[in-house]
Amino acid sequence: MKNFADMLLSREAFSEIVMGNTAVVRAMIEAKTRVVTSYPGSPTPEIASAIAGIKPEDRPFYFEFSTNEKVATEVAYGASVNGHLSTVFFKSVGLNVAADTFVQLGLMNLIGGMVVILGDDPGANSSQNEQDNRHLARLSYTPIFEPADPQEVYHYYLAAARLSQQLHIPVILRLTTHVCHAKQKVSFAAWQPVPIDRTPAFDVNNGPYMPLTSLVFPMKRRALNNLHQVAEMNDKDQLNRLIDNKNRRQGIITFGLPFLSLLDTLAESGGKPDILKLAMIYPLPNQLITDFLTSHEEVLILEELDDIMESEIKRLAFERQIRVKIHGKTDIESWVGEYTADKVAGLLAGVWPEMAAKPQPATAFSVSVPPRPAQMCPGCGHRSAFHAVKQALKETDIKVADIGCHTLGFMPPYNMGQLLMCMGASTGIGAGMSLFNDSRRVVCFLGDSTFFHAGIPGIINALFNKHNITLILMENGTTAMTGHQDHAASGRNFNQETERIPVRSVLEGLGVKNIFEVDTYQQQKLTDMVKEAVAIEGFAVVIAKHACMLKLMREQRRKESFQAKMVSIDQKTCNKAHVCVSAFACPTFVMHEDGTVDVNPDLCIGDGSCLQTCPAKAIQRPENR
Amino acid sequence: MKPFNIYLCGVGGQGIGLISEIILRAADRAGLKAIGVDTHGLAQRGGIVSSHIRIGESVHSPLVSKRKADLVISLERHEAVRAASEYLTEKGSLVYYNTSWQPLPVRLKKAQEISVQQVADFCEKCEYKLFEVYQKDLPDPRMQNIALLAAICRNNLVAGLATSHYEQAMGDLMSGRMLDANLQLFNRLVSN
């Protein structure tokens, strides 16, 4: 087996098939990055998986998962002003959480340098929106590099680190989902480790670091000056590529994954426009773009999501009075979704039809396949919780969902979740819904990683302002949805064992009077507790806990002594009430056409949480396979 | 050379990542340029997971376009039909492992399960080459992906990849007991 961790630490140059998220780790090592922080979120958590492969004592940098993106950004900032090259990474919406700190970074003299890696998600593959974080880069005067593939991820991180160290400014490396996860053979350079400099280099004379009143203005001027200088440097940046097909009529300016989609569609259509492919996409290389605009009759701006580059280029053309026809976004659809080759072909067809690859017609014959929404795993403690909570609530009660695996409780047959916003928002939203409301009880759900991330302020608010809501804390001991990262109540951080911070102790410390706690597999007890909790006037919390079974099973299977188990159905006892398959709805149960129910041996983990759901007691105890 | 596009799919939890990485690395071992991309995130919880592989000198984006896959590989019966309808090109090949993980609407009796016969009819009418794989004596259901891989190798569904390339790729990604068990199964099924 290849040892990928050893490879990441290789002294010699090498090439290997890796995903973008792995390539960036080698770049961090070569750039001598010293402090790396994060909070997990797709599409970036595999960066941490690659780091985890390297033994802590072999890592040439410090890494932590912080409690949320804002704290992660602050830790990286602190390290940078102390002289260390640092990096923080998180998903698109993570920047909203980090924003209060992030927007200030450009004002600061980051003597060590700092790279902010953003995992944006065009196509909303696993996010609650597809926000275009280039807006926040503009807001904070922060340059952005955007690679198209894993090889570029590696090169652009190195370029971002160099620029950041040279001007002492934050620099963004903006990745998108299918750049993070794309796999290709990447060539890496040699690496010579140097010992970590342990001198805390922080010096107020490098500041000011106190953006207060009149001090804000010189700091802002410095940020703007830097941005201006970066724009000029971008004009000469060798990473920008011009594909000159000697086409003086049609030119395209693009960047990132849409560039690759464009090449695919052109390979099929045989179209040959000139292409200017940018590496640093903010601030723009004004002269380079001016030259490109001037030398073409028509220029198409091909940019995913919002029309940021298009607006800037149009402004440039206007200011410099360049006579060129600029094609940009035309309709709402051009603002929506990922720019795949199919999407790009569709857009090209509206501008220069001869350049677009023809879409394939649908198959002549079709079969309707039932949809397959994501769902909770076999044995998931959240399933038992939703099944039990549902029995305690009325149809008219309001159920506020939050972000995590337990969001999936919104689906039938549970329907436990009617509104969703972002991490930690449920308690605040629920509080608002409890006002002027005497008839519909409000129940909020919250995961345990989210509790620490952004959940606590909403809880304190509910106490402080005496809101009448019930919070159900879905405690599974891990950050499950994003791949089982440890959190403050796990008893481990990324690097070592730590003292657990139990959610219950936090709640008690805050003075929550009504705390119920039960393992979710005790469904009847949970139902009773929720009934009691919602009857309380004021704030009550039910801790509905059960270890994440996906994580637990993975750990168990690795053991030599592991013995697989599964339940079975006694067909003679089964009275086809179908509670197991239709109400409890574990994916393990198979519904046959004649109404008999079976167990899928591929899926059952033998946890037995289903036994209590059967009114006829037809589900047999789990047995060894 | 025209690109060769492969679309793989299955249900979260079936182990699509391993088979996809083996094929990608086998192509590389065979000296071909290959790129790919996998689904990560939410869908891994019992939803549809997919993986794209593109082989050839002039491939750019790692994503396979709709109805441009030369080969669709599915670890599950419903997903086989869904993927073939969406991704398979004219005269393409579908290879799938014949197991059913019933989607929620089927379990709730709101939709019908896709049958083996429906898959066969669909492929016949669309003129797709069909390879149905099922192995009854598997030591572990999580080895269905290796049974499928053996069928892909045996029927030479990815041109240019020899048995040894698949074996080397498996050796790159696994070790110890797991490698032994998987190689043993793979070799037994390939030589059958």
Ligand SMILES: Cc1ncc(C[n+]2csc(CCOP(=O)(O)OP(=O)(O)O)c2C)c(N)n1
């Ligand atoms: C601001 C922000 N950061 C990160 C994420 C990614 N994310 C989605 S679900 C989730 C995990 C939540 O974990 P937990 O609350 O423990 O619930 P579980 O999945 O374990 O049920 C995270 C971090 C996000 N959606 N928003």
